[in-house]
Amino acid sequence: MKPAERMKILRQHMPEQDAEQRSHNFEEVNYGLAGTAASMEAQRCLRCKQAKCIEGCPVGVDIPGFVEALAEDDLKKAADILLDANVLPAVTGRVCPQETQCEVQCIRGGKSEPLAIGYLERFVADWARENYQQKFTPPPPSGKRIAVVGAGPAGLTCAGELAKRGHAVTIYEALHRPGGVLLYGIPEFRLPKAIVDQEVNNLRKMGVQIICNVVIGATYTISDLLTAEGFQAVFIANGAGLPVFQGIPGEQLKGVYSANEYLTRVNLMGAFRFPDCDTPVIKSTQVAVVGGGNVAMDSVRTARRLGADPATLIYRRSRQEMPARVEEVKHAEEEGIVLELLCNPIEILGTTDGWVRGVRCQRMALGEPDASGRRRPEPIPGSEFEIPCQVFIEAIGTRANPLLTQSTPELNLNKWGNIVIDENNMTSMPGVFAGGDIVRGAATVILAMGDGKNSALSIHQFLSNK
């Protein structure tokens, strides 16, 4: 096919569950491309010699390579190319912000729409999940043992890459089930938990050992791992941590949640199946969420599915400044989420018996740009009004969890409590590496995975030099 012909093909649309229907269930929103649509989309790739899209991928997937194999209907080859670079492709095919990573780099984006790389990644990964077990011939054992702290995206990726290089890897997970934010944070309707389990099992098949119910910083310290437990290197990827609260009056009322708690109850603990699952969550007809990121979107869409009408999202800036993915905002609006933009909660109102009854807000206007480059929201005097709600969720970010770092004074931290690393992802402790949110603050799954992969390469180098 000539480039001119490829250029004529329009970007395929992702089939979705009907918005009204899905706003009452936890089934996946996106269905994934059908085979013919995927082949058609794959033909849109112009096979750039210097493929910019690869540079946009934190784990360096050979995007034109797997897309070309897909276009040629060689799904095994496509899967091999994808899996060689990415140990969690069915996850990233669903939750990566491709529009700011690979797709933004796509040359087609200038004239028309970029190649739907995310859709294709998901297609190949899902095909592989159902039809293909990649042959993994374990390399000769290196004799080196590495401990990974946290079974989230960074830790799982690092473990997979190290296993590929013949190292014996043990992941310690604080929760009772591996997956980290993929389990507790991202809802079932964006990322089915069965997929996470399957990708985790693939790692187990590669020889990665996963031990749950171990909190590094409490059950073991980093020093324990390097001495008594006999590991030669450690990768710390224990994730984001403590939820930030706004610090407004009323936060102790019943019905106030951090997004972390709300989502953990529903996603990890299955509270949407209560009482079949034992963990409850407070359901109410009116729910308000404050925040403008993906976690806020996940929270408000979860509340909607639990029966909230209206489920309102409150954000102090305008739509343009929202950090959430465009797709999430679009999906949320289709599902009937009410957006209260340029609006800021100043007090949570309670009943006499201690339950949330609403939130008092003020209207905002955008002023001059602040340090982040975004225009600073400023309150409009006299604009206070009330939004009635019985559940109020704060999704305004997290700060570094001090559990591990407090027990490891040798680690250099920045002023926010995040671990400081060098260009090789090594911390101030020799042989101890770190990545993901504990280094970056709150970031994305794919950036954490990129850190996991880069750290694995550095650890491999470090151990080879020993």
Place this chain on the structure above:
Amino acid sequence: MFPILEAKWLAPKVRWITVAAPRVATKHLPGHFVIVRVSEHGERIPLTIADSDSASGTITLVVQVLGATTQQLCALKEGQAILDVVGPLGKATEMKNFGHVVLVGGGVGTAVIHPQAKALKNCGNYVSAVIGGRSQSYVILESELRSICDAVYPCTDDGSYGYHGFVTGKLGELIADQQQPVHAVITAGPVPMMRAIANLTREHHLHTIASLNPIMVDGTGMCGGCRVTIAGQTQFACVDGPEFDAHQVDFTELADRLSAYRPQEQLSWQQLQNLNHECRLNQLK
């Protein structure tokens, strides 16, 4: 899985469960707790570690049947196992030579003070324990505490055993005793009891620590569900506590937040009773 090595009833609906958890046992200090999950669809609940033995790799939990999860946990027998046990979590109790320390335990709160008594004794303190229960059968761990403490004062609400009255009454007597002045108080138990203790010792300017028991999910600081107000500031009991200066704790708020899931707890409880009833009916068939 964490195998149960010993399980016995200490009092009506209060069970002593010794479980193999070597990693936790090695690191356990007084004040620490674990998060436990009983079954695949189970919830995560915090439980104080009542005792540990690093040599045998065991920890002991003292559990009172309060709802569905604790009922399931207390139904487990020796040879069975707890699905998940994670810890030790929380900050350990501050250990030093205070002089005369009075430990006040109410109901299963007595399990919290048990390891503290041992460690405080080792620090050279004169250790008294005031342990309360509704009636004699609800007073737990008395003999264990007698083997550690300098003095043990059982108290019962109905006067069926020991001191007739609340633990606060006995504590008041000890504070008034000039022969053996009290230097510090540590308390664990129901919220109204801890509040009453705090109110009593505040008048006497007595250093008092309370072990709080808010609702938790992960127990590692991630969810913030266990937030409590201490001296006007929000703190997370799981990572900042669970022990705090009792005089600074907002007990009214703690009690209120503990009631957040009461309707759901009753639903779970009812469902479990129906299930158990069906099981028994099936056995009869």
